[in-house]
Amino acid sequence: MPRLRFQAPDRLVHAADFSSVEELRGSLNAVRLLKSQPWVWDQLREACDLEVGYARKREPGHWELAAVAYITSGHVDVQPWWVNTSDELWGECGFEARPSYATTWRRLAELEEVCDEFLRAAALVIQRCREHDSRVYAHSHVDWTEDETHARLIHDCQKGDKCKNPGYRGPRRANTEDARESRQEQNAGSPEDAEAQVKKYTPSKAETVTRKGRKYKRIRMNGCWFLTRDFDAGIRSYGRPGKLSRRMWHGYSSGKIVCHLTGGVIPSVDSASKQESKTFPELFDQAVEMIGDAPETITADRGVSIAECFQHATEQGTAPVFPWRVQKGEPVPADRLEYDRHGIKRCVGCGGPMQQTKFSTARGQPRLWFRCQRKLTDACEKDQTISCSTNWRFLVPLAQTEPLYHELAESHQTYEGVHLYWRNRYRVGSDVLANRSKRVSIGCHRLRANVACLVDWLRIAARCGWLGSTRSKTRHPGKRKFQWHGKQKAEKLLDERGFLGLTGSYGPAAVALGFKIGKPPSDLSPPILA
Numbered sequence: 001m002p003r004l005r006f007q008a009p010d011r012l013v014h015a016a017d018f019s020s021v022e023e024l025r026g027s028l029n030a031v032r033l034l035k036s037q038p039w040v041w042d043q044l045r046e047a048c049d050l051e052v053g054y055a056r057k058r059e060p061g062h063w064e065l066a067a068v069a070y071i072t073s074g075h076v077d078v079q080p081w082w083v084n085t086s087d088e089l090w091g092e093c094g095f096e097a098r099p100s101y102a103t104t105w106r107r108l109a110e111l112e113e114v115c116d117e118f119l120r121a122a123a124l125v126i127q128r129c130r131e132h133d134s135r136v137y138a139h140s141h142v143d144w145t146e147d148e149t150h151a152r153l154i155h156d157c158q159k160g161d162k163c164k165n166p167g168y169r170g171p172r173r174a175n176t177e178d179a180r181e182s183r184q185e186q187n188a189g190s191p192e193d194a195e196a197q198v199k200k201y202t203p204s205k206a207e208t209v210t211r212k213g214r215k216y217k218r219i220r221m222n223g224c225w226f227l228t229r230d231f232d233a234g235i236r237s238y239g240r241p242g243k244l245s246r247r248m249w250h251g252y253s254s255g256k257i258v259c260h261l262t263g264g265v266i267p268s269v270d271s272a273s274k275q276e277s278k279t280f281p282e283l284f285d286q287a288v289e290m291i292g293d294a295p296e297t298i299t300a301d302r303g304v305s306i307a308e309c310f311q312h313a314t315e316q317g318t319a320p321v322f323p324w325r326v327q328k329g330e331p332v333p334a335d336r337l338e339y340d341r342h343g344i345k346r347c348v349g350c351g352g353p354m355q356q357t358k359f360s361t362a363r364g365q366p367r368l369w370f371r372c373q374r375k376l377t378d379a380c381e382k383d384q385t386i387s388c389s390t391n392w393r394f395l396v397p398l399a400q401t402e403p404l405y406h407e408l409a410e411s412h413q414t415y416e417g418v419h420l421y422w423r424n425r426y427r428v429g430s431d432v433l434a435n436r437s438k439r440v441s442i443g444c445h446r447l448r449a450n451v452a453c454l455v456d457w458l459r460i461a462a463r464c465g466w467l468g469s470t471r472s473k474t475r476h477p478g479k480r481k482f483q484w485h486g487k488q489k490a491e492k493l494l495d496e497r498g499f500l501g502l503t504g505s506y507g508p509a510a511v512a513l514g515f516k517i518g519k520p521p522s523d524l525s526p527p528i529l530a
Contacts, residue, residue, distance in 0.1 A: 018463045027069035030455050031092050034068055037458065037467060040121050044454075047117040050110050061095035063107045064118075069093065070108060071451040076427050076437050078105050112443030118450035119266075123290035125457040126264070130292065132466040139260035139408060140295040141415040142283065144276050144303065146183075147269060148173075148430045149251035151230035151440045156218060164223025171248040183236070183303075190326050191306050194275065202273060203235075232442035234273030252445055254429040255279055256422070257287045257298075258415045260408070264460050265418055266290055267428065267449040269442060276303035281312045294318045297398055299412045310392035314366045319359075319398035321408045333394070335520030337507045338386065342401065342497065343394040345386050347372040349379030351510030353503055357383065359397040368395055374505065376513060401493060407486025426452035 018024045024033065034041050048064035051057070069089055075081035082101050090098045099107070129136045153171055157163035186194045203219035209227075210216070216227045221235065228250065236249045253276070255268040268283045280300075288294045294316040300309075305325035313320040324333055333341040340346065345354045345368070354370035366388040372380035388395045398405050422428040423435055428449045430436040437444055461467045497503050501524075504510075506517040517524070 018459045021463060024459045024462060027073045028086075028089050028092060030072040030458075031065050031069050031089070033458050033462060034065065034454075035092075037125075040124050040454075040458070043124075044117055044121040047114055047120075048111060050114070059096065059099065061090070061099070062093050063111060065093040066090075066095075066104070067108055067111050067118075067447065067451050068455060071426055071448055072455055074425070074427065076430075076435055077439075078108060108447075109439070109444075112441065112447045115443060115447040115450045118447075118454045119286075119290065122266075122450070122454040122457050123292075125454070125461055126266075126290055127292045129262075129264075129457070129461050129464070129466045132464070133261075135261050136264075137259045137261075137287075137291045137295050139297045139299070140287070141258045141260060141299045141408075141412050142255065142280065142304070143258070143301065143412075143416055143419070144253050144255045144279070145416075145419040145429050146249055146272070146431060147252040147254040147428075147445055148249075148432075148436050149230045149233040149440055150436050150438050151228045151233060151250065153235070153248060153250050154227040156225045156227045158225070161225055162223070163225075168224065173248070173250065188302055188326070190328050191277065192328055230440040232271065233440070234271030236272045251430075252442060253279065254419070254445075254449065255283050256418055257283060258418050260299075260411070260415075262460050262464070263415070263418060263421075264457050265422070265453060267422075267453050269445045269449055271442075277306050277309055280304045280309050284312060284316075284318075288316060297321055297404075297408055299408045301412070305393075307392045310396065311389070314388050314392060314397060315361065315364065317359075317361045317366075317397070319396055321396075321398065321405055321412075323409070333522075335502070335506075335522040336391075337520060338390070339394060340497075340502050340520070341394075341500075341522060342493070342502070343396055343399065344401065344502070345370040345384060345395075346507060347374065347380055347505075347509065348384060349377040349509060350374050350513055351505035351507040351515070352376070352380075353497075354384065356399040356401075365389070366397070368397070376505075401490060401497075403483075403486040403490040405486070406489035406493070407483055410485045410489065422449075422452060426455075428452050 023029055034044075044064055045062060048062075050063075069085070070078065070081050073081050073084075075084070079101060082098075082104050085098060087098065126137070152173060155165075155168050157166070203221045205220040207218050208215055208231075209218045211227070214229070216229060217231045219226050219228070230250070233251050234253075249272055251272050253270050253272050253274065255270065255276070257266045258264070266283075266287045268279065268286065270279050284298070295318050297319045298313055299321040302323050302325045305322040310320050310322065335341050336346075338346060340353070344356070346352065347354050347370075349372065352372060352374035354372050356368060357371050358369035360367055360369075367385050368388060369383050369385045371383050375381060386395060388397075400406075419429055423431065426448065427435045427437070428445075437448070458467075494503075501517065501521040504517065505513065505515050506520060508518065511518045
């Protein structure tokens with residue numbers, strides 16, 4: 001029986017493991033690590049040289065190295081980091097002396113304009129890692145978390161404005177735990193309901209105003225006017241439908257595509273108003289570009305479990321491992337005559353289940369090939385094919401009956417811990433005042449995330465011995481934690497399919513052979529045993 005190309009990788013070294021290596025800890029060592037790899041640093045240094053010809057020549061020094069030191073220091077704001085920096089650190093960054101605080105703040109803010117250059121440098125490291133071991137990013141996980149802005153929403157209805165809620169001061173800042181739970185509740189419902197909730201709190205009008213010499217963004221939303229200092233931050237409400245929310249998340253959404261093998265991350269930062277399903281295609285394409293190839297699988301939660309996301313991944317040859325999400329008109333997955341609820345094609349000869357054997361994206365049209373398991377007629381002997389576009393959510397490249405499918409789904413929750421690692425280590429994805437930057441702009445959040453991406457992958461590569469020539473490839477075999485869970489769940493699914501009548505034949509072809517089940521099992525009550 002031909003096997004699919006999907007194979008689970010062995011566990012290597014997680015991104016958290018380098019904390020035990022003294023040479024990889026601290027800002028100074030992070031700067032030295034980047035400088036020791038000229039194939040990464042040279043291109044980044046040139047892109048971050050923002051000197052202009054019409055101004056006074058800047059003092060010598062490399063601000064991209066200063067940004068690396070700042071982000072890896074654990075400090076949220078520039079001033080406390082600047083106060084605690086040493087002459088040795090500034091000398092390692094190429095400076096003759098410590099610059100003034102004002103200059104440091106300006107130069108680091110300037111790097112926000114070229115923050116994507118840090119991702120391009122990280123892409124070089126990721127691709128070098130893949131040259132050493134192709135299991136890097138063979139399987140991936142994507143997840144999002146809240147990322148606060150230091151600005152807040154202030155109720156600003158003036159005299160003459162038609163205020164829907166007079167006397168309302170403004171929403172409270174929702175804490176991260178409540179926001180996460182409410183976001184997951186929205187994702188568990190239908191995409192249409194979640195979209196309606198987002199549209200309700202999408203500003204209908206926006207303008208720039210000046211109050212006491214400071215510029216604000218003034219927005220009208222749900223019958224009221226609000227002020228905010230952050231022109232880029234979005235809004236997500238967690239109130240009851242039909243009522244003005246007393247709790248809102250104002251800020252950004254921090255997305256991460258995590259490597260199943262190493263725990264390394266490719267990040268994104270977007271407005272909180274943008275749903276995960278709308279962010280996913282852009283983040284996925286960015287990951288494909290940085291990796292140099294599409295991952296074999298990608299695992300996520302219900303937020304992206306819609307047909308468009310299934311299609312986007314499948315068309316690039318990546319198998320989506322997404323849980324079922326309620327759709328209007330289809331609260332639970334149903335069986336069809338052509339395929340059943342688990343995406344298994346039914347044989348045209350006998351109506352029985354088939355074994356998935358091949359997947360291809362030739363000519364830009366993803367297709368699956370199957371082979372009949374029962375082989376009751378001559379037509380059962382031939383391989384049969386079906387286009388994934390018949391139903392993107394059901395017909396996926398990696399069959400649900402494969403243990404690997406369940407292993408990846410079971411392990412996904414453990415990768416949500418990456419959000420905690422990055423908050424503690426790089427202050428990415430702020431959720432409380434202690435790790436929230438006082439600078440209000442999306443560029444500040446993106447710069448922090450992109451620098452963290454570069455440093456994290458340099459540390460992973462150094463820890464695994466992947467920074468050297470690929471002629472001497474290094475292998476670190478390990479054990480997979482969820483291999484047994486995946487096998488157990490696959491066996492349980494096979495038992496369930498037998499109870500539901502999916503291991504037998506049904507449909508017109510089955511009736512022609514003398515079987516009595518003409519309708520799909522999901523249309524029958526009670527279910528028919530195999």
